[in-house]
Amino acid sequence: MPLMKSWVASANSPTTDFPLNNLPYGVFSVAGGPRHLGVAIGDMVLDVTALTSSHLPFMAQALSDPRGWNGVMEAGPELWARFRKVITSLLSETYEDVGALRDQLHPICDVDLHLPFKVSEYTDFYAGKHHAVNVGTMFRGPENALPPSWLHIPIGYNGRASSVVLSGTDITRPWGQLKGADDTMPRFAPSERFDIELELGAIVGTPSQGPISVDQADANIFGYVLLNDWSARDIQAWEYQPLGPFQSKATATTISPWIVTKAALEPFRCATPNREVELLPHLRDTSPMLYDIDLTVALAPSGGEVQTIARTNYNEMYYSAAQQLVHHTTSGCPMRVGDLLGSGTISGAEKDARGSLLELSWGGNEPITLDDGQVRSFLHDGDRVVLRGVARGSGFRVGFGECSGTLVPAADPM
Amino acid sequence: MPLMKSWVASANSPTTDFPLNNLPYGVFSVAGGPRHLGVAIGDMVLDVTALTSSHLPFMAQALSDPRGWNGVMEAGPELWARFRKVITSLLSETYEDVGALRDQLHPICDVDLHLPFKVSEYTDFYAGKHHAVNVGTMFRGPENALPPSWLHIPIGYNGRASSVVLSGTDITRPWGQLKGADDTMPRFAPSERFDIELELGAIVGTPSQGPISVDQADANIFGYVLLNDWSARDIQAWEYQPLGPFQSKATATTISPWIVTKAALEPFRCATPNREVELLPHLRDTSPMLYDIDLTVALAPSGGEVQTIARTNYNEMYYSAAQQLVHHTTSGCPMRVGDLLGSGTISGAEKDARGSLLELSWGGNEPITLDDGQVRSFLHDGDRVVLRGVARGSGFRVGFGECSGTLVPAADPM
Structure with missing residues (x-):
């Protein structure tokens, strides 16, 4: 086109x-x-x-x-x-x-x-395989990187709709319970491992109740936004067993101000990757369900230049938003107009294609070096993070604009 | 009084x-x-x-x-x-x-x-110690029953507000991915281990953003309802690692129709149990924060009589709703009017004081026998479950009415 x-x-x-x-x-x-x-x-x-x-x-x-x-x-x-x-x-x-x-x-x-719409409820998935393998390798070793159900369902958890904010909103470094591996007791302190997650958010435009098909799910999606799921890795490590992330993900989730409609993205459809294990029939692809969207993460230290620290593509996802929405409906969960589904962190195979600092710095063990010589394992106060996404046509581009936020120091609690 | x-x-x-x-x-x-x-x-x-x-x-x-x-x-x-x-x-x-x-x-x-109010968002906790020890013992053995953070934070996860229904609403047995320990592949089928959870739901009546104190949290709670967090244990077992329960808890959560205000419960305040490990200062009790409320679970098989299968008390909780709300705010999570906080399953120390069939039947290994000779490990189609709660005064009672629902057979999917 x-x-x-x-x-x-x-x-x-x-x-x-x-x-x-x-x-x-x-x-x-x-x-x-x-x-x-x-x-x-x-x-x-x-x-x-x-x-x-x-x-x-x-x-x-x-x-x-x-x-x-x-x-x-x-x-x-x-x-x-x-x-x-x-x-x-x-x-x-x-x-x-x-x-x-x-x-x-x-x-x-x-x-x-x-905010372009009122978020009814917010769900975040874990549906990018490179991200899941990277994180799983760091936490459980390469043999047990993927949880047993990972190749069968797009694993997701409910997030907090009240924490969704518009691009440009300052993000305050959160407090939380932290416990180092050698500490005998946790302490209550500002997070020291505050991170970003590069994601695409799908917006449910048509309600449903009861299991729906992949084609119906695709039809029910209205459009997409860029999404940064700010994550406190130290809070997460202490809290996430056995019921999943909670306060580590509740500080804020930033979305871009413009809903790029499914109609605008039609020319950029592409297929999900080959399946290592065949999906059960209700989750199988019926047509190309991903989109070819170039994505970047850029970081600007306080007073410094913006520089790109990761480049990847939405076509790296293992599960499409339609498949995520199908899974979301299987138990009869009522889906409402304005529900927001985060794709999960989008990472590619290469080291510089990773959509979180946790992965880019390999858990803090391999800090990245910025152009000005500063190093980063996790975010410093004053850092501004900018996500961008662009689908490339012939002589034009369909872009998402900017999804940005600046980390400001933790406030005094209570 | x-x-x-x-x-x-x-x-x-x-x-x-x-x-x-x-x-x-x-x-x-x-x-x-x-x-x-x-x-x-x-x-x-x-x-x-x-x-x-x-x-x-x-x-x-x-x-x-x-x-x-x-x-x-x-x-x-x-x-x-x-x-x-x-x-x-x-x-x-x-x-x-x-x-x-x-x-x-x-x-x-x-x-x-x-429904007495519009549920903004729904959070479910895991803050009853007998329940956590019972479930942890079944899943991980008695030595590892409690997760490491359990004695330090009221563990919680975000549930699905759209699935909250009024007492009396029929509950349709959900479909989901199930995988037995000996199966090589999961299958998509109606849940075979569908359960209840006896809980009390606290309703946030005053918004907040940023960490709040226990006293402020207590003041921000408007009232309480009975809550049955219907749970598909087989879906839960397959999905819950590493991001927690999702579709297993999304079919429905039933609440009672009457909000019993904090004001009405004032005369029934009682203390949380002794702490095995001192809580960090921001979570410490400042006054009696639980309530002495007798709770019962009753079950009526299709066409049969209602009979009580469990009796316990809200004073069995390890964490109060105020402490749960404090923890919920620590990372800066915005809390809104109408947020609903499920206490977590309320079980007592005795076998007949357990607030879920998972515990009452010890994972299905010790089915309970009803008065008419029927046995139950998990719910059968047609079973009606009734929760009741009563605080007992001198010559009067402050009750919650009934929180009930009947399980109806799974629908044909898609």
């Missing part, structure tokens, strides 16, 4: 994340005004809430939903397609009546962005 | 769960009409939404909250106390103008009850 041209000039640049092919969905406000739904185009945002009566009267209620895009999602896939068709037409270079539309275009750099 | 007498005659019976001393909060509707907030008194419910303009104008918005009691909780502890004082006065035997109130009293047996 070639670049689709828009009358918004910046959308035709080969380096914009937001050409007409993309049209990601966000929530914005101008100068403290009300929150409106917006669609990014080049370096502008189109105020679609303001177009309700003139161009989108068929979705008036959804476009004024105070939660964000939840109302649009609830309106169902037929409306998703109709809305997308209208916006694509309005922003196409062949559209003639652009006068009124120009008034509803705002430079993205001039608006405040907000 | 003696019985507080009401002009509602049934509230003065020594066997009612709902004397004037209790005044639990629910949501009800009459003949398909709108949902109103109600307060139980004897065998009646007082429609407090209908009393808004006449008696409760200071909380008009909260009393018409479509979510239930969330709005009242959000209004804060001062309003909680003021509301309770007004209702106590209106229903006291010394109140003179009962004419208008009689019109707003409905027999509980004539109304439909609904």
Whole structure:
């Protein structure tokens, strides 16, 4: 598919994340005004809430939903397609009546962005094999790296929706119970092994109750965001047996401000890897269910330059978001519009393709060295982390924008 | 404290769960009409939404909250106390103008009850020591029964709020991946080891962000409900390493319809047990933080009589709900009004004081025998389970009503 041209000039640049092919969905406000739904185009945002009566009267209620895009999602896939068709037409270079539309275009750099939807519940998976093998090798040795069920189910756990924050939000280093291997007692102190996890988040757009098929699950996904699942490894090590991560993952999870729709990602579909053990029928792929999305992790020390510390691709996942959603429904778990499913850390086979500092520094034993000579095993106060994701078309790219956050020092407790 | 007498005659019976001393909060509707907030008194419910303009104008918005009691909780502890004082006065035997109130009293047996509040997020703990030792002994042997962190933190995991249902809702036996110890491959089939967990659920009534003290946590709790955390033990065994229970706990969690407020439970406070290892300062008890509440689990086979299969007490917990809430906040996890914290399974020291079939039947190796000669290791289709809880005063009781559900056969999947 070639670049689709828009009358918004910046959308035709080969380096914009937001050409007409993309049209990601966000929530914005101008100068403290009300929150409106917006669609990014080049370096502008189109105020679609303001177009309700003139161009989108068929979705008036959804476009004024105070939660964000939840109302649009609830309106169902037929409306998703109709809305997308209208916006694509309005922003196409062949559209003639652009006068009124120009008034509803705002430079993205001039608006405040907000969470694009209300997160109903947040689930995080462990579905990237390189990550699972790396972490398992560090914790249990290479012979027992993968848990027994790993090749049969996308292992997941429930996270904390209240902790999901927008890109740009400062992250406060958490307190927690820490216990070194040689300590006799734990102590309550700020985490010393605070980490990131590079993930993609899938957003459930259609509710369900009871087991659903892979095809139905794929159809139920509305879109994707970048996701950084901040993780306190020392808190995690002490708490995670036998019921899994809890406070180590509850400080914050950052998501990017723009929902890249499944429709925009269609041209970039690719297959999951070959199965080492055949999946049970209900989880088998029926078509290409992953996407070819280049992903990077960059780190900027306080006052320093941003530099890329890892490069990988979403096609490294072992399980697709559709397969994760199928597994999530098997026991009858009700899924709701706005449920957010984290892919799990996305790591590639190479050392510089690892999506967490835990893996990049091999548990702190092999710290990475930054361009300015500083070393990192885990995050230092003041470090800013930036995730990016881009699917590459011919002469254009479908990008996610930036998913960033700066670690600030632990607060005094209580 | 003696019985507080009401002009509602049934509230003065020594066997009612709902004397004037209790005044639990629910949501009800009459003949398909709108949902109103109600307060139980004897065998009646007082429609407090209908009393808004006449008696409760200071909380008009909260009393018409479509979510239930969330709005009242959000209004804060001062309003909680003021509301309770007004209702106590209106229903006291010394109140003179009962004419208008009689019109707003409905027999509980004539109304439909609904979830009393919108559950924001649901967390389940593992904070009863007898339960943890029992389960740990079965899974890891008596020497390794308690996980290393168990005596230092109330271990918890995030559950699934969307799966919380009201007492009386049928529970459908879940499907899931099952794998026997001798099987080479898992299979997808209905759970064969479907179980219950007797718990008390604490409801967060005041939001927080960042570590809070035990006293603050205690103040932030609004009230309690009975909670049955239905659990598929075979799904759990296959999935729970290393990230904890997921689909095994996502089929349903049943709660009782009436929120018993912290205020009503005040006279029944009692201390947590002696600590085997001193807790870190932020988790230490500052006053009696448990409650003396007798709890029972009863089972009725399809077409058979209800019989009690376990008796225990909430005072068996090692960690209080306040301590659980403190731990929940340590990493900066934002807590919201309507968060539900399951205590974890409440088991006593004796064999017939165990709050799950897993423990009562010792992993299925010692099935229990019912009065009619039937045996149970885990639930059979058609079994109805009823939890009850009662704090006993002098000549009165503060009860929770019933928390029940019937297991119905697995549905055909997909």
